[in-house]
Amino acid sequence: MSSLLGTGVVETFLFFGAYGFLGAFLKLRCDLSFTVIGLILACYGLGGLLYSAPVKRLTRALGERGLLPAEEARSAACFSWPSPSHRIGRIPFLAPSVSASPPL
Numbered sequence: 001m002s003s004l005l006g007t008g009v010v011e012t013f014l015f016f017g018a019y020g021f022l023g024a025f026l027k028l029r030c031d032l033s034f035t036v037i038g039l040i041l042a043c044y045g046l047g048g049l050l051y052s053a054p055v056k057r058l059t060r061a062l063g064e065r066g067l068l069p070a071e072e073a074r075s076a077a078c079f080s081w082p083s084p085s086h087r088i089g090r091i092p093f094l095a096p097s098v099s100a101s102p103p104l
Contacts, residue, residue, distance in 0.1 A: 023037045032040075062070055 023034075023041060026032050026037045026040065027034070058070070059067055
């Protein structure tokens with residue numbers, strides 16, 4: 001139990017510590033307005049709230065081991081959805097995650 005609690009504490013510090021600087025990072029690197037930055041961060045929070053509503057039923061229906069492949073399939077579907085990124089150029093803050101992926 002203590003290792004689980006410790007993992008949660010470390011994860012909280014690493015995630016929320018970096019998340020606190022995301023607005024400044026978007027302003028510096030992408031030169032977005034503070035309104036757009038606020039909308040991006042608010043949509044992230046809204047996504048978390050929308051996910052928290054069905055997660056209990058999903059966990060009960062799929063089990064903890066079945067939830068991971070279902071979420072991976074959902075993420076793959078979202079990433080394969082056509083986007084207008086080829087028209088607006090490369091998004092700098094997504095570049096490390098895209099370039100780190102293995103070639104297909």
